[in-house]
Amino acid sequence: MRTRLCGSLRVEDVGAAVTLCGWVAKRRDHGEHLAFVDLRDHTGIVQCVVPGTVDVRSEYVIAVEGVVRPRPDGTANAELPTGEVEVGECVVTVLNPAEPPPFAVADRVEVDEVVRLKHRFVDLRRPSMQANLRLRATVNRALRAAMDRQGFVEVETPLLWAPTPEGAREFTVPSRLSPGACYVLPQSPQLAKQLLMVAGVDRYFQIARCLRDEDLRADRQFEFSQLDLEASFAGQEDVLEFVSEAVLDAAEAVTGVRPTDIPRMTWAEALDRYGTDKPDLRFGMELIDLTAVFEGTGVKAFGAASVKAIVLQDGAGLSRSRLDGITDRAKQLGAKGLAWFRVTADPGTGGDDPALALDSPLDRFLSDQERAGLLSATGASAGDLVLVVADEYRLACTVLGQLRVELGGRPVGEGPYRYVWVVDFPMFDGFDEAGNPVPAHHPFTMPHPEDLDRLESDPASVRSQAYDLVLNGWELGSGSVRIHRADIQSRVFSVLGIGEEEAQARFGFLLGAFRFGAPPHAGFAVGLDRLVAIFAGEDNIREVIAFPKTQSGADPMTGAPKPLAPGVLAGLGLQLIPSKG
């Protein structure tokens, strides 16, 4: 039907008779003797010249027969890769007329996202969306090739799984053959891939769909994709190597440059320096500890376990209302309050190196020693803004870590790419209502061997063999060495407050399988949507998903979710409870 693609034509093709197919991007009609039609396909746009009139409109699907020729002197278009040439003497065949699109198919046009999603098939014609889809395919291809090369075998795992409450809310699928019973859609293939290790698959991977019925965010959809992997007779070092290889291959496939090896940082260091377990290493602005400076202080607000600060360079000019807004944000993040200090040059001292002074409601409560200590510890200069949070250590860190990202010099758009492995996560993350520790990763995570003897006596201090991959402040994925021995597993369950009976009820099939020869194994999962979004320079994963949902979980195109047709529920043995109100 076609002999060439629109975006491929160059000066070398001059003289070639071509047939092109695509959509009308633009028609410029110059009367009965001349018309230009910009023809678009997935490869780009080329100008077609019709020696007469042509009855086409935007987004008509047409075929064009013509001859490639150089453009007349002075009419080349530097904006188009095909701009040196045009297709002349064109004969246009309308393959399918089209109604005017609800919005213009062009990257520069901003359109409400609901309108875009409702007409996603039009939205995806836009060059940037085409590029995102193809970028995603490139990443998938590179990841698959890397896993294949490293001896991993791709295995598909079930979408209809058994309810195994693990943390995230699951989507439920009622069974027709067993009325009243349900499958659930897997929040990840975690248990299936561990069973594949018991099954002797040795090295498994899958580009897996995962489904979680939790509230949506810019970086979270109900359904998302992971490069999921698991390896037998492998530990943390092996897994980090496998994943690095795959991710760096993908980066190279996309950018043409292979990043250097990925540095590592312990979880404790990430929290202390960046206030998060997913540090964005593209800029500094690290957290500064002022606890020693305010030891025994008379400033009531700083009488806390930990006092930490960040310096916003040239931030002293921020308005009072802006500072109030930042304070509100700190409170929203859980802080009791936020102290700010504008650093100014002391007008009383002159010369090349004037003394520094602080402008803050709290300044008059500071001792001279505290004032000097704050300035020297932060290294702030005139014109800077110092933000201080005094609280429990972890909260002070996380609040400032979040403000660092929101206020700091975080680069936008593509590159540079700063990867980091965050290792030595804590085994547990706080305590639940019953006083039991909550697993930071999942209950099959192997404790750090050096900390194993404190599992029962001091669980909060126990590190795990869990690790995250972070890129530019996004959590790209996480993994762990799994427990493969029954004795350690039962100790962990016991610490978690999961009794033998409950463990059997929830994970019995896995524990049962482990009795038949489970190899030591470890694994990981890389969030594909996030990886592709970062490579695409998008700050929202919806931009790299063909048909995403809105934040309330709706699809404006299909109308999902929708009530079921009458009779369908009954056929499943289900009945609706009238909603209140």
Place this chain on the structure above:
RNA sequence: GGACCUGUGGUGCAGUUUGGAGUGCACGCCGGCCUGUCAAGCCGGAGGUCGCGGGUUCAAAUCCCGUCAGGUCCGCCA
């Protein structure tokens, strides 16, 4: 469950603070003109439940209450 922001012809916006006739801009659409344009140009035209409901008022896009939708975030996401 909660906070904040947004909602005005097909698209993007201004108008809302300080109530006074659906007033305006750009793009698109329809018709006409035009032989080198490329965000073509010129002339003319059509197109509106100001998200929805209620209230205040002589009068509401504008003020108040509620509600719906979207976005960002908190909670949630082992």
